[in-house]
Amino acid sequence: MNFASDNWAGASPRIIDALTRGAGGIAPAYGNDDLTRELKARLSSLFGRDVGLLFAATGTAANSLALSALSPSYGAIYAHQDAHIVGDEAGAPEFFTHGARLIPLAGPAGKLTPEVLEAAVARGSGSGSPIPKPAALSIAQATESGTVYREAEISALTAVAKARGLKVHMDGARFANAVAFLEKADRGARLADITWKAGVDALSLGLTKNGALMAEAVVLFEADKAAEIEWLRKRSGHVVSKAWPIAAQFLAMLENDHWLELARHANAMATALSEGLVESGHALGFPTEANEVFAVLPKALIARLRQEGAKLYEWPAAALPESERLGKDADLTRLVTSFATKEGEVERFLEIVRG
Known part of the structure; x- marks a missing residue:
């Protein structure tokens, strides 16, 4: 993942x-x-x-x-x-x-x-x-x-x-x-x-x-x-x-x-990831348009995702509007998909989120 x-x-x-x-x-x-x-x-x-x-x-x-x-x-x-x-x-x-x-x-x-x-x-x-x-x-x-x-x-x-x-x-x-x-x-x-x-x-x-x-x-x-x-x-x-x-x-x-074929796949994986996170009740920091997903996740969930093998980064919350600043128990995360991202990786990630 x-x-x-x-x-x-x-x-x-x-x-x-x-x-x-x-x-x-x-x-x-x-x-x-x-x-x-x-x-x-x-x-x-x-x-x-x-x-x-x-x-x-x-x-x-x-x-x-x-x-x-x-x-x-x-x-x-x-x-x-x-x-x-x-x-x-x-x-x-x-x-x-x-x-x-x-x-x-x-x-x-x-x-x-x-x-x-x-x-x-x-x-x-x-x-x-x-x-x-x-x-x-x-x-x-x-x-x-x-x-x-x-x-x-x-x-x-x-x-x-x-x-x-x-x-x-x-x-x-x-x-x-x-x-x-x-x-x-x-x-x-x-x-x-x-x-x-x-x-x-x-x-x-x-x-x-x-x-x-x-x-x-x-x-x-x-x-x-x-x-x-x-x-x-x-x-x-x-x-x-x-x-x-x-x-x-x-x-x-x-x-x-071929360059667009690969980009379309990366974008589609980001869209699937983004939609799954929203359906699970998590907010997005920005609209998902290309192949990057910015999601607000509880710190405990981020830790659990890493324990299960997920690779992701916390992102500076200063990038968010002041009206959307985070509480102490949550972080803005950046999730990037690529031409090589598999549907199974997205599904497994979302299973952990829902778990």
């Missing part, structure tokens, strides 16, 4: 097959191989425009490199206060940008609102402001609270950003799960409509959480930024010498929409 993280899951057999097929061959280094060129063409087709593509070793590096291309060293980068770049990357974006300031903003269920963003950017504008020059907005899709921005919500935020001259970055570590959710919630989710057509300039596209071994990339929707970030990547030490294994993983995932 592993609900600790989708990072704990192994890899899809298709990923292993793709790597095995390529392992015996010879390919030029540093992204000059046929698979990387094929992937760039494939992504350009999927997004409906020519894109820049660069690989990175980790999602943190992808986020930081993207932001370093979008913000100057004296800039301000606005993000939700619970965003991964704010709370989990040890200041990496500020390090990569050589000093740009992360400005955390509050928002319900892990999301920013146009009103909050507008007010924050207004405070940082003007020659007399002590805040760094507003430069970029970063949003996560899906968010750290497991929620998903709809197309209209993205457009509303980017409209504020563009009016103020900000570039827009999207952290897509769980982008596949967000797309899988939007397929059902909004009757489809064309990639162009929820990225560059909605005002996004750069996307950190990660598949590592969705069944790949190590597949992180920066997708840039502006050609000039693609050229600029290449030098930033070289200076940061993130030029991957053997790029083909990363390209092979992406291509295997994109073939026949």
Whole structure:
């Protein structure tokens, strides 16, 4: 019963097959191989425009490199206060940008609102402001609270950003799960409509959480930024010498929409887990939209679940609205499902909860 993280899951057999097929061959280094060129063409087709593509070793590096291309060293980068770049990357974006300031903003269920963003950017504008020059907005899709921005919500935020001259970055570590959710919630989710057509300039596209071994990339929707970030990547030490294994993983995932097939399963397992918890009388901290479930559970139940072999994390209750703050005998927990989560794991977990 592993609900600790989708990072704990192994890899899809298709990923292993793709790597095995390529392992015996010879390919030029540093992204000059046929698979990387094929992937760039494939992504350009999927997004409906020519894109820049660069690989990175980790999602943190992808986020930081993207932001370093979008913000100057004296800039301000606005993000939700619970965003991964704010709370989990040890200041990496500020390090990569050589000093740009992360400005955390509050928002319900892990999301920013146009009103909050507008007010924050207004405070940082003007020659007399002590805040760094507003430069970029970063949003996560899906968010750290497991929620998903709809197309209209993205457009509303980017409209504020563009009016103020900000570039827009999207952290897509769980982008596949967000797309899988939007397929059902909004009757489809064309990639162009929820990225560059909605005002996004750069996307950190990660598949590592969705069944790949190590597949992180920066997708840039502006050609000039693609050229600029290449030098930033070289200076940061993130030029991957053997790029083909990363390209092979992406291509295997994109073939026949395998990346969405895996994400749909992870989302379905989260939905089943969430519905079972609610039916058992337990409250949710946030709506379950992607593959993360945030549930308020008694501490005694959490201990019993761990005794039975369940893996999960307590989550900071400060993420909840003040009206939903917890008593001393309960904790907010995070349960993450993955492509490898089995229905039996969910059923066993819920049996213990009901027990």
